[in-house]
Amino acid sequence: MGRIRQLGRTILSFLPEIGLVAQPSAHRPAGISAMMTVKNEEDWIEKSVASIADSVDQIVVVDNGSEDGTYRILSDLEKQLGGKLRLFSYPKEDFCAAVNFTLSNTSYRWILRWHGDFVARTTGDLAVSILLRRALLLDARRYFCIWTGPISLDGDLFHQYPQPGVELEPFLFVYSPSIHYSQIGRFEVLQVPWYYKRLEWRELYFFHMRSVKPARRMLYRFFWTEWMALPEKSRFPTLDSYVRHRITEVYGTTDLTEALRRHLRDAASKLVPYDRDRFGDYPKIIEDEVRNPKYQLIYKSGGVVSRNDVEALTGSADS
Numbered sequence: 001m002g003r004i005r006q007l008g009r010t011i012l013s014f015l016p017e018i019g020l021v022a023q024p025s026a027h028r029p030a031g032i033s034a035m036m037t038v039k040n041e042e043d044w045i046e047k048s049v050a051s052i053a054d055s056v057d058q059i060v061v062v063d064n065g066s067e068d069g070t071y072r073i074l075s076d077l078e079k080q081l082g083g084k085l086r087l088f089s090y091p092k093e094d095f096c097a098a099v100n101f102t103l104s105n106t107s108y109r110w111i112l113r114w115h116g117d118f119v120a121r122t123t124g125d126l127a128v129s130i131l132l133r134r135a136l137l138l139d140a141r142r143y144f145c146i147w148t149g150p151i152s153l154d155g156d157l158f159h160q161y162p163q164p165g166v167e168l169e170p171f172l173f174v175y176s177p178s179i180h181y182s183q184i185g186r187f188e189v190l191q192v193p194w195y196y197k198r199l200e201w202r203e204l205y206f207f208h209m210r211s212v213k214p215a216r217r218m219l220y221r222f223f224w225t226e227w228m229a230l231p232e233k234s235r236f237p238t239l240d241s242y243v244r245h246r247i248t249e250v251y252g253t254t255d256l257t258e259a260l261r262r263h264l265r266d267a268a269s270k271l272v273p274y275d276r277d278r279f280g281d282y283p284k285i286i287e288d289e290v291r292n293p294k295y296q297l298i299y300k301s302g303g304v305v306s307r308n309d310v311e312a313l314t315g316s317a318d319s
Helices: 003-012 045-050 070-080 095-104 128-136 215-229 239-250 256-268 284-291 308-314
Strands: 032-038 058-063 085-089 110-113 118-120 143-148 151-154 169-174 180-184 187-191 196-200 206-211 297-300 303-307
Touching: 003 196, 032 045, 032 095, 032 128, 045 070, 045 118, 045 284, 058 070, 058 095, 070 085, 095 180, 095 187, 110 128, 118 284, 128 143, 128 169, 215 239, 215 256, 215 308, 239 256, 256 303, 256 308, 303 308
Parallel strands: 032 058, 032 110, 058 085, 143 196, 151 206
Antiparallel strands: 110 169, 118 206, 143 169, 180 187, 297 303
């Protein structure tokens, strides 16, 4: 962010203190609401929720049309958490609208934007509780938007794309009635007034299981942002219709299983082993998954050729 813009935001962030903008306490009570807009995250949703449940006051989850076991898992969690988790359904394939719907159902002053494939550290100096306490210690009279980011894992729990730095996004912010998400190109983008002070916290409090999930989910996620960015969707009204069109262009096949395999090979060719020396231990909450991984990349002649779940569909890593 440019220095002049940053300076301007810093100066304007004091407007609530001098009474020119209503202070955050005028809108909501103190506390933290986690907001989650999810779809087809059955592999990680339970651990994702559990990793933050003790550190926030409320978890608002909107299921955006899951076709796997995500909604059932969330329904069970809603009962277990005794009112802390509120579950909604928003089946329309408009993710940005679903995110705004999620935001509108939160209740507390601080908002933690949390994805269904995020898993937080719950112990040690980088526990998510420490991140949230840091936020609560900031000046309660001002508005803050904290940019932070995860350690991302891809392919399986033991690989990642090279990560030269933390990919920062506005995952933690103070609520005001003016904030909302807008679809800008491929992504939904948080829009905040100029009187928000931007902070960048680069400590690594959580993991993103970005493509540690079913191969079909990986493939559809790869084309999802393209589909979201289409200015007009009459030709491809659903993501599925767009994916089946694009695999013929990108992978030269109409066979979805073959496209899964080719996509995985392409993606895996760029992966490197997880750098434990740099990023530290995995979250304690996923120790069982690390010991008994559901997904494992398959190597042959020094390179990744497939993954165990894809081979269960295709039958061989040699073709």
